[in-house]
Amino acid sequence: MSDSQETNSGQSLYEKLGGEAAVNAAVDIFYRKVLADHRINRFFDNSDMEKQAAKQKAFLTMAFGGPNNYNGQDMRNAHAHLVKMGLNASHFDAVMEHLGATLTELNVPAELIGQAAAIAESTRNDVLGK
Amino acid sequence: MRSITIGESTFSCQPDETVLETLLRENIQVPNGCRQGLCQACLMRSIDNPPPVSAQVGLKDTLQKQNYFLACVCHPEQDMTVALPNQQGASIEAVVIKKQLLTPDIVQLVLEYQTEFNFFAGQFVNLKRPDGLIRSYSIANIPHHKKILEFHIRRLPNGQFSSWVYDELELGTQLTISEAQGSCHYLPGRAEQPLLLIGTGSGLAPLHGIIADALAQEHSGPIHLFHGSRDLNGLYFIDEMRELAEEFDNFYYTSCLSGEEIESDHVRGRAHDIALSSIETLSGWRVFLCGHPEMVNQTKRMAFMKGASMADIYVDAFHVAQEKK
Numbered sequence: 031m032s033d034s035q036e037t038n039s040g041q042s043l044y045e046k047l048g049g050e051a052a053v054n055a056a057v058d059i060f061y062r063k064v065l066a067d068h069r070i071n072r073f074f075d076n077s078d079m080e081k082q083a084a085k086q087k088a089f090l091t092m093a094f095g096g097p098n099n100y101n102g103q104d105m106r107n108a109h110a111h112l113v114k115m116g117l118n119a120s121h122f123d124a125v126m127e128h129l130g131a132t133l134t135e136l137n138v139p140a141e142l143i144g145q146a147a148a149i150a151e152s153t154r155n156d157v158l159g160k
Numbered sequence: 161m162r163s164i165t166i167g168e169s170t171f172s173c174q175p176d177e178t179v180l181e182t183l184l185r186e187n188i189q190v191p192n193g194c195r196q197g198l199c200q201a202c203l204m205r206s207i208d209n210p211p212p213v214s215a216q217v218g219l220k221d222t223l224q225k226q227n228y229f230l231a232c233v234c235h236p237e238q239d240m241t242v243a244l245p246n247q248q249g250a251s252i253e254a255v256v257i258k259k260q261l262l263t264p265d266i267v268q269l270v271l272e273y274q275t276e277f278n279f280f281a282g283q284f285v286n287l288k289r290p291d292g293l294i295r296s297y298s299i300a301n302i303p304h305h306k307k308i309l310e311f312h313i314r315r316l317p318n319g320q321f322s323s324w325v326y327d328e329l330e331l332g333t334q335l336t337i338s339e340a341q342g343s344c345h346y347l348p349g350r351a352e353q354p355l356l357l358i359g360t361g362s363g364l365a366p367l368h369g370i371i372a373d374a375l376a377q378e379h380s381g382p383i384h385l386f387h388g389s390r391d392l393n394g395l396y397f398i399d400e401m402r403e404l405a406e407e408f409d410n411f412y413y414t415s416c417l418s419g420e421e422i423e424s425d426h427v428r429g430r431a432h433d434i435a436l437s438s439i440e441t442l443s444g445w446r447v448f449l450c451g452h453p454e455m456v457n458q459t460k461r462m463a464f465m466k467g468a469s470m471a472d473i474y475v476d477a478f479h480v481a482q483e484k485k
Contacts, residue, residue, distance in 0.1 A: 050217070058469050065465060079460060080220075081200070083470045087218065088198040099196050 043095035043145050047138060053094060056132050057087045063128040070124045073112050093129060093150040105156040113159045122154055162236040166243065173236050179204070179215075180231035190231060190244065197233035204231045207241040207249070220471060222280070222343040249339040251288070252277055254309060256333045259325075262312060262396035266362050267326060268300075269311045271335060279303065279340030281369025282448070284476065286338035287311070287321070289329075295321040298450070298476060299340065300365035302372045309337070312365040312396070316480060344448060344476040346373040352381045353472075356447045358435050358459060359387050361394040363451020366476055368397065370448055375408060383408075384439075388416035388431025395426070414438075432459040436466060443467030446474070453477035 048055075061083055065071050074082060092098040109117065129150055133143045154160075162173045164182050173182045180202050183190050193201035197217060206227040215234035216224045228245075243249065258270035279285070281302040288294045301310040315322045344366060355374060359367045364387050374383060389395045401413040416431040427434055432455055439445075447463045449456045456477040463473055 058464075061470070062465060065461070079464065079470065084198055084200050084218070088194060088196075091198070097196065099194060 043142065043149075044091075044097075046142055047094045047146070049096070050091075052136070053087055053090050053096065056090050056094075056136060057083060059135055060090060060128055060132040061086045063131060064125065067124055067128065070121045073115065073117060073121065089150075090129075092153075093146045095146070095149060100153070102153075102156040105153055106159055109157045110159060117158065119154075119158060122158060126150060163239045164236065165239070165241040167247070176235075178232055179229075179234040179236060179240065179242065183231065192232055195232040197230045200230060202231040203228055203245055204234075204242050205229070205245060207243055209238060209240065211240070212237050220343050220474075221347055222345055222474065225347055226343070251336050251338050253334050254337050256329060256331050256335065257308070259329065259331065263393045265393040266312055266314050266396055269313055269325060269329075271309045271311070271337070273307050273309065273337070277307070277309075277337075277340075279309075280345035281373040282345035282366040282450075282474075282476070283340040283342045284366070285309070285340055288336040288338075289321070289324065290334070293321055293324075298342075298362075298366035298369070300368045302369055302376060310365075312362040312368075314362040314394075319480075342476060344370075344450065344474040346370045346377070346379075348377045348379075350446070351377075351379050353379075354381045354445045355379065355383045356435060356439065356442065356445050356463070357383070357385045358432050358447075358449050358451075358455075359385075360431060360451035360455050361389050361478075363387075363476070363478060364397060366450045367448060371404070371411070375404075375411065380410065382410050382412065384412045384414070384435070386414045386416060386431040386435040388418060388429075388434075390419040391417065391421060398425075430455075432462070436462055439466070441467045446472045448474045450476045451478055453479055 064074055064086070088098070092100050126147060130143055130147060133146060161175070164171050164173050164179055166183065166188060169186070171182055171186045173179065180190060180192055180195065190204070191201045193199035200219070206229060210227055211229035211234060215229040219228055219230070252273050252275050254271035254273040256269065257272045258268070260268045262268050279299055281299060284296045284298045286294045286296050297311045297313060299309055300312055301308065313322050313325050315326050357367045357370065367385060371383060371385060385401065387395065387401070395415055395417065398415055401415070405411050405413045414434065415426040416429055416434050417426045418430045436459070442463050445468050447468050449459050449463070456475050460473055460475055464470060
């Protein structure tokens with residue numbers, strides 16, 4: 031398990047964003063945006079909404095620099111069936127868009143949004159099976 | 161060192177070990193995934209004592225109340241007796257004391273039991289008839305000093321159990337009842353929260369219990385019930401619900417018919433359509449959905465998109481048992 035990422039001020043990104051409470055506040059907003067987006071919601075259809083929300087929460091926790099078991103190979107395996115369905119960079123971009131919009135909606139400062147986006151971005155190749 | 165008991169076996173939990181790690185080390189099959197308390201694959205239930213609160217983070221409040229926890233993040237604070245969600249606990253015997261038609265399609269069954277039995281109104285049990293055939297039905301009443309359980313059973317075409325209840329089950333017959341299951345029930349707290357309850361057909365059964373529970377616990381926020389069916393054979397308790405709405409200022413009842421027949425007494429349309437179009441936003445609401453699986457799943461998504469938090473949506477989809485020929 032990787033520790034929360036340290037930043038200059040001594041407080042981690044995860045702490046600055048507000049930790050688990052912030053993830054909880056973000057997950058409904060984020061998941062709602064994803065489901066409302068016709069470009070990508072087919073990848074989230076026919077799924078148990080509770081389980082799907084738990085996965086979104088895991089993703090957001092990681093993007094927030096929180097405790098996670100991020101493993102590139104697991105990420106590849108988990109998304110392989112979606113890649114077969116046609117998941118590509120444009121869909122990943124759409125998700126990144128919603129991550130940014132969610133954090134903006136929660137009044138997170140731009141600098142921290144940038145840091146969270148960078149963490150999420152680092153999973154791109156694994157998610158897309160590149 | 162803490163001990164973990166599951167079924168007939170007891171194991172020692174090593175220092176720093178989680179419940180999941182202990183069980184897997186002892187070759188007990190436990191579904192698991194992320195191992196960091198997120199995916200909820202390793203959901204288990206503590207039978208004897210409340211589990212550590214830290215092992216319940218992120219679970220639905222009704223599951224927390226029933227002592228469910230995530231084994232992968234559970235460091236036992238005391239000895240624990242645990243079970244997997246699908247592991248049946250003790251069952252009890254109950255006797256049929258009332259059987260009455262509510263509509264030509266739905267029968268009310270009341271059973272009386274003698275032993276201790278804990279449940280939340282809205283949960284379901286497995287009813288087992290003497291030859292062993294089992295079906296799940298929701299409990300329609302709140303815990304009662306009379307020790308009774310009420311069920312509303314819809315007759316399904318070719319339904320083995322429901323046809324038997326209709327045609328053959330006699331007063332005095334003994335049935336076996338599993339422990340109560342399911343997370344679709346009321347919890348006190350947040351008494352001013354608006355409640356939306358949508359049910360189709362005998363989906364009114366759990367909602368009937370949930371409403372009684374909320375009112376008994378002095379829920380002060382508005383409680384909106386929408387009960388729908390295609391035709392009148394699926395609508396029942398109409399007078400009772402209207403009387404309840406007279407009695408309680410914060411309870412509102414709308415009966416809906418989606419079929420072709422003209423019936424001026426009820427709103428025309430599907431219950432969930434009427435409910436959702438009558439409410440601007442569900443942000444801050446608690447939502448209960450029971451009955452037809454398609455209605456439940458569709459409405460769950462619609463309610464979420466309309467602003468209800470995922471944590472505040474409670475559902476019970478009535479799946480029809482696949483008959484094994």
